[in-house]
Amino acid sequence: MRKENQNVVLLDCGDMFTKSKKPSELRAKTIARSMDLMKYDAVNLADEEVNMGLSFFTETATEFHMPMVSANVKFKKETDRKLLKTIIVKSLSGLKVGITGVTPEVFFKGDVSDKNNLIIDQDIHKALTSSVAEMKKEGADFTIALTHMSNEAARNFLQLNDVPGLSLAIGGHGRFLSPDAVKIKETYFVQNSASGEHLGVIKVRFNDKNVPVSLAYNDVTLSMDLPEEPKIAQIVKNFDLESIKIEEESRKTEDKVKEAEALKKVLDLKPEEFVKKMKGKEGQTVPLD
Known part of the structure; x- marks a missing residue:
């Protein structure tokens, strides 16, 4: 993808780790090691990331340079806060792309470990609006929200709330695949599948003033027919x-x-x-x- 395209950002909406799939810690570190090798630009913090304990997450995030982001979730400990940014702004050949994420509080209930060490803003609209404004202040030409909601919940959120300056929302937490990008008010929306089964490819074209003029979405099934990347293949073999x-x-x-x-x-x-x-x-x- 990077060989064929000059400006690429690689993103994930969260739930990379899975406590229920054993061996969970080895699996999580294998995923983090692979993502570090693929140079992800931003990953939204969801419930599964902290489901094996905050100490395990902070150790893994530090070791594998995980670019975690969230508009509405923070860590209580000051020493852990450096691992989770409110926004990330990437500079790409004169173009600036801002990225943030949101995960509703309901996902951090139940058996989520160390939820008492999190500060969660229940008002995700306020948190997201504030983060988008912060990205625009830093000069972002295009802003992205990684949402850890169902397809229906994310669409409803965009329909019921105005988020000035939000260019694109990407939906996670679900297996619904968008046949194409849809525009809800002033924001484009796409939903990708779960479990790394598909790669959603979003192509945005800008004019000479860095204003987006078109956005297209297509889905790539990550099947066994795709050629292996030797380093990733070795990581999987070791796992x-x-x-x-x-x-x-x-x-x-x-x-x-x-x-x-x-x-x-x-x-x-x-x-x-x-x-x-x-x-x-x-x-x-x-x-x-």
């Missing part, structure tokens, strides 16, 4: 090998726990209960030697 080791160690540990529990049950039996347990199917005592 597969390490996953097997972790699974084997986990199985051994589980077996030891089961053996210990079974032995404890036997040792806790009274003599008459033990003899009864050792009776054969036909009432014969099983030899104890």
Whole structure:
């Protein structure tokens, strides 16, 4: 993509990590390592990023230079705040692109780890409007909001709220694929799929005054037919090998726990209960030697 196009920004709406898919920490670090290699420009902070604990996230974000962004979520600890920016402004051959993100508070409820270490602005309209104004103040010609909502929720938000200066909203958290970009009021909107199954490609053309004159969207299915990138392929291979080791160690540990529990049950039996347990199917005592 970068070889064929001069000005490219690579973005993600969040939920890169998945606690439910084991081994979760190794998987998360593998994804972060791959994204660092692909040089992502901005990633919206969603609930799954902090679902394995804030300490794990901050360690991983620091190690792999994750460009996290959010208009409405902040970390309580001052030392962690440098890892999460309100906006990111990229300069591309005389053009400035501003990027921010929003994730509604409802996604940080339930079993989300370390949610007490987050400051979440419930008024995402106010937070987004403020961030767009900040991007414009820094000279952004084109502004993007990475939204962690469903397709319907994101569309409704844009229809019910005016966000002056917002050029494009990209929807995450869902498997709906936009057949094309739609314009809601003054903002373009597209929705991409989840789980890295598709790459949404948005092409924007500008006139000589850096004013966008057209926007087109198409979807690229990330199938096995695409050529492998050698470094990414090696990262995935290492993940597969390490996953097997972790699974084997986990199985051994589980077996030891089961053996210990079974032995404890036997040792806790009274003599008459033990003899009864050792009776054969036909009432014969099983030899104890």
